[in-house]
Amino acid sequence: MKDAAGQTFVKNILGDATQDTKATVSPTLNNTAVAGADAIKQTLDTSTKLSDLVDKDGNNLGLTAGNVIKFSGTQNGSEIKSTDFTVTNSTTVGDLLNSMRNTPELKDAVISLDATNGTINITGAAGAKNDLSNMKLSAQKSATDTSTVSGFNRMFGSVTVTQEAQDAASDSSLVSHIGANQGQTMNIDINEMSTKSLKLGSIDISTQTGAETAISVVNNALEAVSSERAKLGAFQNRLEHTINNLGTSSENLTASESRIRDVDMAKEMTEYSKNNILSQASQAMLAQAKSQPEQVLQLLR
Structure with a gap:
């Protein structure tokens, strides 16, 4: 916590709970949040040509030679500035992945393609300083024409983060x-x-x-x-x-x-003595009642 001047006056006053040490960010290539026609039709691999990408209904995503793909996002709150990727008639998904790997902010990350799910997985290095967020791919007509390639941008304009980066910390x-x-x-x-x-x-x-x-x-x-x-x-x-x-x-x-x-001890002791006397008197009366038949039998002998 900081005061108005930005000086730290309380830091982890009661400690941080245990956090994960692995920073994992998994953006979906086909944007699973979008349904219907907004889904990739074919199973992807690194050799799939970008110009051959089509949606669920078979509509081409519109990428052609000369289009420029930009990769953007943030790392620990700072903007990721990637190099523009120019599409040709022969460029593939693998070429796009390699371009993303050349981004300086992603030099410690592992970028891979899940062909079955059609997703790009980006696993960042451990630690909050490597946290990746707000990542997206966007395409425009050319380096000078900023008109968007709507089909491609509809599919890749947002990503899904499966886990935010965290620093390792003991449970204090x-x-x-x-x-x-x-x-x-x-x-x-x-x-x-x-x-x-x-x-x-x-x-x-x-x-x-x-x-x-x-x-x-x-x-x-x-x-x-x-x-x-x-x-x-x-x-x-x-x-x-x-x-x-x-x-x-x-x-x-x-x-x-x-x-x-x-507790009134005098009262309680009086009550105890009374009950004790009554108990003893009762025992004496029972003893006397028992002795009378024995006396009569003794006279008859």
Whole structure:
């Protein structure tokens, strides 16, 4: 957390929960979020020509020689600036993948094609600094003509992220015992909300693309802060509920102890003596009643 001047005053006050060490981002080549005709018809492999790509209904995606494909996205909040890829009559999906591999920001990533699902899988290096997001492929008519190739862009204009990159961290969350019985514990952690961890430190709005990327990064940061706030609210509600329950239990225990301590011993001893005398008298009467028949039998002998 930071103050108004940007100085860190609280960092992982209660620790971070354990996080994954593998950064994995899997964008779909056929954009699985789109249904109907917006799906690749053929099974893809690296030798498939870009000009032969068709949708589910057999409509060509419209890529021709001279078209330019741009690969864009963000890494840790910074814009990825890839080299434009020019389509020829012989360029293939494999050529496109190689162009993506030449992007400096992806030098540590593994880019592969899943022919069965028709998807491009990008596995980033471990660590939040390698986090990849907002990736897309877009095509335009040529280097000078920015008119879009709508069929191709409809298919590849967005990607699906299966897992965000995270830094490895041990579970240093606070374990609080919140109940009267064994095992009634609660783990409390507060994640770091600094500009670095929210990827806000490297925002660049000097260009239109950078400004659009900044909007997405800021939205993600707001979602992260809102999520953390909701988590802390849940912690507070649970603790307040536990405090109320423990308060009621303590009050009942105090009342029980008071009843034990406030017993009138003189009255209780008198009652005990009375009951003891009555018990002894009853035993004497039973003994006398038992002896009378024995006395009569003794006279008859």
